[in-house]
Amino acid sequence: MTKRVPHEIEADLAKARRLAWWTLAWMASIVLVMWLVMGASQAMKTAFIEDLLSMVPAIVLLIAMRFERKEPTRLFTFGFDRMHSLAFLVSAVALAIMGATLLFEAVHTLIKAEHVTVPPVELFGEHIWLGWLMIAALLYSVVPPFILGRMKLPVAKRLHDEVLHTDAMMQKADWMTGLAGVAGILGIGFGLWWADAVAAGIISVSILRDGITALRIAAAELADGTPRALGKAEIAPDAAALIDALEARWPGAEVRVRESGRYLLAQVRGVGGDQGVDLKALWPGDPERSWRFAELAFVPPGHDER
Amino acid sequence: MKRPLIFLAALLATACSELPKDPGGTLERVTREQRFRVGIVSSPAAADGRLHALLARVAVATGARPSIEQDAAERLLIRLGEGELDLVLGEFQRKGPWSMHVHMLPALARNSVAGRETLIAAAAPPGENGWIMLLDREARALGAQP
Numbered sequence: 001m002t003k004r005v006p007h008e009i010e011a012d013l014a015k016a017r018r019l020a021w022w023t024l025a026w027m028a029s030i031v032l033v034m035w036l037v038m039g040a041s042q043a044m045k046t047a048f049i050e051d052l053l054s055m056v057p058a059i060v061l062l063i064a065m066r067f068e069r070k071e072p073t074r075l076f077t078f079g080f081d082r083m084h085s086l087a088f089l090v091s092a093v094a095l096a097i098m099g100a101t102l103l104f105e106a107v108h109t110l111i112k113a114e115h116v117t118v119p120p121v122e123l124f125g126e127h128i129w130l131g132w133l134m135i136a137a138l139l140y141s142v143v144p145p146f147i148l149g150r151m152k153l154p155v156a157k158r159l160h161d162e163v164l165h166t167d168a169m170m171q172k173a174d175w176m177t178g179l180a181g182v183a184g185i186l187g188i189g190f191g192l193w194w195a196d197a198v199a200a201g202i203i204s205v206s207i208l209r210d211g212i213t214a215l216r217i218a219a220a221e222l223a224d225g226t227p228r229a230l231g232k233a234e235i236a237p238d239a240a241a242l243i244d245a246l247e248a249r250w251p252g253a254e255v256r257v258r259e260s261g262r263y264l265l266a267q268v269r270g271v272g273g274d275q276g277v278d279l280k281a282l283w284p285g286d287p288e289r290s291w292r293f294a295e296l297a298f299v300p301p302g303h304d305e306r
Numbered sequence: 307m308k309r310p311l312i313f314l315a316a317l318l319a320t321a322c323s324e325l326p327k328d329p330g331g332t333l334e335r336v337t338r339e340q341r342f343r344v345g346i347v348s349s350p351a352a353a354d355g356r357l358h359a360l361l362a363r364v365a366v367a368t369g370a371r372p373s374i375e376q377d378a379a380e381r382l383l384i385r386l387g388e389g390e391l392d393l394v395l396g397e398f399q400r401k402g403p404w405s406m407h408v409h410m411l412p413a414l415a416r417n418s419v420a421g422r423e424t425l426i427a428a429a430a431p432p433g434e435n436g437w438i439m440l441l442d443r444e445a446r447a448l449g450a451q452p
Contacts, residue, residue, distance in 0.1 A: 115329055115433020117409045120442045127443050129326055129435070189325035193433055 005069065006291035009262075012159050017065055019152055023058040023167065026144035027051060033140055037133045044134055046105045046200075047181050051141065053098050054174050057091035057167035064163060068261065081294075084163060084261030085221045091166040092214035098173060099208030106201035115193045118185065131185045138185070142178035145171035157230060160262045160292060162221070165231050166214050173207040227259035238285045238292060239264060245284040246296075263294035272300040326435035332392055333368070333437040340370045345382035347396025352376065354426055356414040356448060357395045363444040364393070383408055386431055393441065394429045408432055411441055412450035 005013060031051045038044035064087035067080035109116075118131045149171030156164035180199035187195020210231075217228045227239035239257050246255045246266055254269040283290035328334065336342045344361065346352050361372050372393075382394045387407040398410070400423045409432050413425040428445060430438045 115431075117432050117438060118326065118435050119409065120439045122446065127446065129439060131326060131435070186325075188433075188435065189327065191327035191329045191331070191436075193329040 008288060008291050009159055012155050013065065016155050016159060016161060016164050017062065019148060019155065020058040020061050023148050024055055026148065027055045030141045030144065033137045037130065037137045046102065047138070047177060050098050050102065050177055051174065053094050054170045056094035057163060057170050060087035060090045061163045061167060063087065081261035081263055085218065088162040088166060089218040089222060091163050091170070092211060092218045095166055095170055095173065096208065096211030096215055098170070099204050099211045102177065102200050102204035103208055106197040106204055109197035110194060116188055116196065118188055131189050134185050135182050138178045138181040142175045145174035149175070160230060162217065162230065169210045169214065169231070173210070176203045176206070221259050224258040226257060227264060238289065241284040242266065242293060245282060249282065262292070264292050265295040266293070267297045267299060269299040269304065270301055271298055273298045326439060328434040328436045330389055330431065330434055332431065332434040333440060336368050336370045336392060336437070341373055342368065342370050342392040343390070344372045344374045345385065345391045345394040346374060346376050347379040347382060347394065348376045349397050351397035351426055356426060359448055360395065360414065360428060360445055363447065364441060367440055367444055383429060386429055389431055392431065392437070397424050397426055398429070399424055409438055411445045412452040414445065414448060414450050
């Protein structure tokens, strides 16, 4: 059985799903091209592994979206909205690992002063430097992530989809790493053995920072923390406004708001059940985004032992 | 507006046509000093005509004369990795502990000794990509296969 998602986001959900499939198709072609030209270059091998890793957010997004439509079962009575939070954690881990791997490789190369050999190859009877093929492959690897990443950001914002947002961050990491790789191979071509590692090292810091921020938000979400803004560790403005609105409606009550996937779940503690509450009327923000407020529960006095 | 772009593209094309260069400046030194330092592994393969043909081709391509010494493979390859030699020629095991520290050029011939494959080949210092490019071209001209 499938569960209906709010009609306001149906079109964007379909778009997110299409973008995820496009990402997998393009990234698979990039992985193949990188594998063909990587040779013995450690930097290219790292780029190849990163391209494989960058498919993780799109894969887990598709899995989470499939679960999101499932009805609750006897074993999962609260449904599967939270699969999205789990998918977000997996994506955040992938992004952080990518940044950490890149930083480790860069520092390792610099400390060991490794002089990377990029040999020539024979292609269609021509004797050419493998570096040129690597640059062509890296430039190809830059274009799809740049376009797809930019297409994903507004959809992620509208859906408040942390997985899609992390996927966009991963694509940003991809095209930045690709450009750093081009600079690195050109550097090697000009006899600057350290250029590759320095370029990769600078970019790895930004990727690692994005990964750690995503990990902090994912951990907060799974620990029932107050909902965070998309891609930031601060409280989401719409969640803060909702807390204010609920506190104003039930003065003296304790208000708790948490996030389950893309939805906000609120609890008003210390007051009895209030029949006939209209969630859309309580939503303090843009009415188009009222779908975010998915559940309101009341905990009467004396019904909480903690 | 078009002229500066054309000039820039021409400049870039000229600069790129000279790539790759060597971080240790091997090719530049060899052509400047007209001498390159060669180690030949002491073994029966030292007399292999293909190795000497490769030396002759490199000498013509660079306008430099080889300065040759003979020693055991391990000692020569260590010195190659440390930049004390520019080229080592001889018979090598296909996968040896040195493979991480030097660059093996395409093999001129392959032998099988007691079930183990050996290569008649040349080894170059790692990362000296311009020098490796020249050596690789000359080795392939003699029918070398990767």
